Amino acid sequence: MTDKRMHKIPGHNDVKWDDKNSDKFRGDVKETGIGFMGYDYDTATEQFKVFLHYDQLYYWKYAEVSKLGKGFVDGEFWGTKCPKCGDKFFPPRVNCWNLDCNLEKSDWIKLKEEGIVHTFTIAGWSGKSSLKRLPFVLAYVIVDGCNTAIANELRGIDPWDAEFGMPVKVVWKPKDERQGTVTDWHFEPADGWKPGPMNAEKERMKELCQPVIEWVKTMK
Amino acid sequence: MSRKVCIAGGNATPFDYPMHITPEAMAANCIVETQKDIPDFTLRDLDFMVYSHFSVHFGKQLCPEWVIHDHLGLVGLPHVRIENGGNTGGSALYGAFLAVKSGLFDCVGVYGWETMDNVTQSQGSEFIALASDTRYEALAGGIYPIYYAAMAYKFMKENNLTEEDFAMAAMKNRNYAADNEKSQFYRSDYTNPDSPYYKKTLTIDDVMESRLISYPLKRLDCCLMSRGGAFALVTSEEWAKKHAPGNYVEIAGAGLSSCTIRAGDRIDFPGWNEMYGKGYPDMTEFAACRRSGEVAYDMAGIEYKKAAKEVDVAEIHDAFSSSETQIYKALHWANTDNIREFVREKRTFLDGDVPTNVGGGLMGYGHPVGATGIMSAVETMYHLNDTAPKKHLSSKTYVKDANTGLVNSHAGTGTSISNFILRRP
Ligand SMILES: [Zn+2]
Numbered sequence: 001m002t003d004k005r006m007h008k009i010p011g012h013n014d015v016k017w018d019d020k021n022s023d024k025f026r027g028d029v030k031e032t033g034i035g036f037m038g039y040d041y042d043t044a045t046e047q048f049k050v051f052l053h054y055d056q057l058y059y060w061k062y063a064e065v066s067k068l069g070k071g072f073v074d075g076e077f078w079g080t081k082c083p084k085c086g087d088k089f090f091p092p093r094v095n096c097w098n099l100d101c102n103l104e105k106s107d108w109i110k111l112k113e114e115g116i117v118h119t120f121t122i123a124g125w126s127g128k129s130s131l132k133r134l135p136f137v138l139a140y141v142i143v144d145g146c147n148t149a150i151a152n153e154l155r156g157i158d159p160w161d162a163e164f165g166m167p168v169k170v171v172w173k174p175k176d177e178r179q180g181t182v183t184d185w186h187f188e189p190a191d192g193w194k195p196g197p198m199n200a201e202k203e204r205m206k207e208l209c210q211p212v213i214e215w216v217k218t219m220k
Numbered sequence: 221m222s223r224k225v226c227i228a229g230g231n232a233t234p235f236d237y238p239m240h241i242t243p244e245a246m247a248a249n250c251i252v253e254t255q256k257d258i259p260d261f262t263l264r265d266l267d268f269m270v271y272s273h274f275s276v277h278f279g280k281q282l283c284p285e286w287v288i289h290d291h292l293g294l295v296g297l298p299h300v301r302i303e304n305g306g307n308t309g310g311s312a313l314y315g316a317f318l319a320v321k322s323g324l325f326d327c328v329g330v331y332g333w334e335t336m337d338n339v340t341q342s343q344g345s346e347f348i349a350l351a352s353d354t355r356y357e358a359l360a361g362g363i364y365p366i367y368y369a370a371m372a373y374k375f376m377k378e379n380n381l382t383e384e385d386f387a388m389a390a391m392k393n394r395n396y397a398a399d400n401e402k403s404q405f406y407r408s409d410y411t412n413p414d415s416p417y418y419k420k421t422l423t424i425d426d427v428m429e430s431r432l433i434s435y436p437l438k439r440l441d442c443c444l445m446s447r448g449g450a451f452a453l454v455t456s457e458e459w460a461k462k463h464a465p466g467n468y469v470e471i472a473g474a475g476l477s478s479c480t481i482r483a484g485d486r487i488d489f490p491g492w493n494e495m496y497g498k499g500y501p502d503m504t505e506f507a508a509c510r511r512s513g514e515v516a517y518d519m520a521g522i523e524y525k526k527a528a529k530e531v532d533v534a535e536i537h538d539a540f541s542s543s544e545t546q547i548y549k550a551l552h553w554a555n556t557d558n559i560r561e562f563v564r565e566k567r568t569f570l571d572g573d574v575p576t577n578v579g580g581g582l583m584g585y586g587h588p589v590g591a592t593g594i595m596s597a598v599e600t601m602y603h604l605n606d607t608a609p610k611k612h613l614s615s616k617t618y619v620k621d622a623n624t625g626l627v628n629s630h631a632g633t634g635t636s637i638s639n640f641i642l643r644r645p
Contacts, residue, residue: 034280045240047240052280054280060355085490087488087490091353091355091356091482091485097489097490097491098490099490099491100490118374118484118487118503119370119371119373119374119503120370120373121366121369121370121372121373121434121435121436122432122434122435123361123366123369123433123434124431124432124433124434124435125342125345125363125365125431125432125433125434126342126345126361126362126363126366127342127343127345127346127349127358127361127363128340128342128343128345128346129346129361130361130363131342133361135432136361138360138361138362138366138367138370138434139370140370140483140484140503142487147487147488148482148484148485148487148488149484149485149487149503150356150482150484151356151357151360151362151367151370151482151483151484152360153360153361164374164377181355181359182355182356182359182360183359183360204383205435208432208435208438209432211431211432212431212432
């Protein structure tokens, strides 16, 4: 008898990838692997520096969490729920986190695409790939009453108008742009929600955002 | 009771971005400097090496410790590398502590380094973000300062604090770093005519006026990326007494604890609900800091309520001014009712009862991840063995008559945290 807590691993030749989209978003990115691109030398201090470029394509297997990725592509939110203790997870956990549930395998459940902002911040700086989106609100949202909060961008709002506890909804990218990742969707204020009036703290945030807005305009 | 474990000596290199010295040369420098403090110590004394290095992405070299180990001439000697995010240094010290405590080894070298100046700051931010849950967080544009800011903002609100309260630590640590010529603030700002902070004693306004990183954090509320190395010699009490009299300190307490990788997963985690009550730590408190601190306090016989009185000097993980403030609470120095006064009364300044990060901390000295926790331990040791006046530029940043020190090292969004209590023997 197989223990029910075991996750199924497909057989070696069972995965056929009948629906291939692997080059859909690749653009002109080339996998260059490892290579030396040039060097600098400083005569006065006798310091030598080389330029190394390293570029590889990775494959992440969602495996037992594949329902999440397929759900994103289809515009559906799938979380999990422990049949023993009832804790609800998004991002999904496929084994319960409760030690008393002893790795109980959780059930997939379709979640309502709505939530409550638990906390948030206005980003004025980020990683290289996100600089042009600045300033943006990153919110941690409790989706559909889960026992966890998930981080994503909150758009459709002046950054300084975001509030703790505000209701939000999920907004999807157009279907043919979805990649099966968390960047397929973002949060926006729930229909009918109105920000509170300007106050000293919001004015301060607005003032801090202005140089960021100006700086982003200068980016190519 | 098992035997006592000591830090016999240790040193750090300067920290800077950029800086031109290889990891193996930094190791050699640190060991040479350590030999100045403990002339008896030679490489032949080593039984075991614990290497402390966070990200192989920065050097594009897997197992980079192998390069250093044979450079030092240590072939044949056992070695391991410990990697545990921002708490890599603390975790390596913890590993060395266990190795000596077990009785297996008497003299263990701990060398940590990072070469973050191999990439730009924004690229580096992305590398570090790979230590968040890449599937759910890094892709959404998150980098560590943003996650920390989201936690800090809620903490600020719930503890009745202001941006200015956080700015206190940012100002304090950099101003202390101006008295430490190895510090990144000293090298890249205080003595750099091109820096806006050249020869400047920072004020709260300087912090408030610096650019937005992620609300409520501004540039001066955040540490910088660095290149740097640090070395500590962890030994049995017997070894330390024989070879490093006058220099060694005792590790009286050591704790290591863990929390979720995603900060959003700790608002209702069964393990914490059970230990500290439902809903703790939420996204505001550092439960792994509280837990590892309590373990270290217990080992050292320190009552939690009296911790701020008993600890004479501390080096804690101020990756952000907000996290330094959050750590005050996690270590039982303050609580929700009095943290505002604790900050405003400057209790962690040199004249306060727990001088904290007088070596500069991460915001002032720098944060080459693998070296950081070891630097913090070494800086704490300098007060307990009275070498601070010669290690720093003056005795202004020397905490006299200190008997008990605390070292804190911190990873992820509070995902792994260690605390150590050091004592003057
Ligand atoms: Zn359960």
